[in-house]
């Protein structure tokens with residue numbers, strides 16, 4: 001029998017605290033982000049009623065509709081999808097965090113367009129750790145330069161790194177990929193990028209390995225909301 005959304009959230013929270021203990025992480029150092037893409041606003045409402053605060057979306061148009069529908073709730077919104085440069089306006093007006101920045105041009109637009117009445121936008125740089133050409137994300141060896149450039153932009157706070165590794169069921173292989181992201185983050189910290197602390201890594205199939213390697217944000221969709229609904233809109 002499948003569980004309800006509040007039961008799923010409770011189960012994941014329990015696992016997070018178990019893994020924090022198991023891997024000697026500080027208690028409450030891993031933040032759960034619920035990924036609502038393709039799921040309707042009323043499912044997000046159910047998650048909020050269960051105490052969930054952080055939500056992520058991939059598809060901008062779908063996200064903006066939901067953000068509007070849910071404006072009565074105190075939700076922290078994270079954008080985790082591919083960014084088209086002509087859509088940055090809508091991102092800076094609607095989101096608190098953006099995890100998927102992988103080009104300076106996009107970062108510059110986000111910085112310039114962030115409304116002055118809002119706090120600087122928190123961004124993460126998306127890194128392509130698997131090296132697959134089809135994947136978005138900057139290569140690890142270009143990360144230092146992009147991070148240094150983004151760190152100068154006044155409308156942004158460079159807050160960490162994000163990755164979507166190549167899917168594998170092998171726990172050690174999962175850890176090995178996440179470790180590369182952590183080492184990339186540690187390198188930036190050692191170069192004085194003091195706000196660059198977050199590691200957004202781990203999804204439904206690999207979040208134990210991500211927590212073992214230092215994840216501070218895990219992005220969970222399926223394990224909270226169930227399988228994704230087919231979308232009729234074309235994918236960006």
Ligand SMILES: *Cc1c(COP(=O)(O)O)cnc(C)c1O
Pocket residue numbers: 035037058080081164203204205219220221222223
């Ligand atoms: C869909 C998605 C997730 C959630 O994936 P699940 O496997 O459903 O938990 C996390 N991160 C990104 C970038 C996604 O696109």
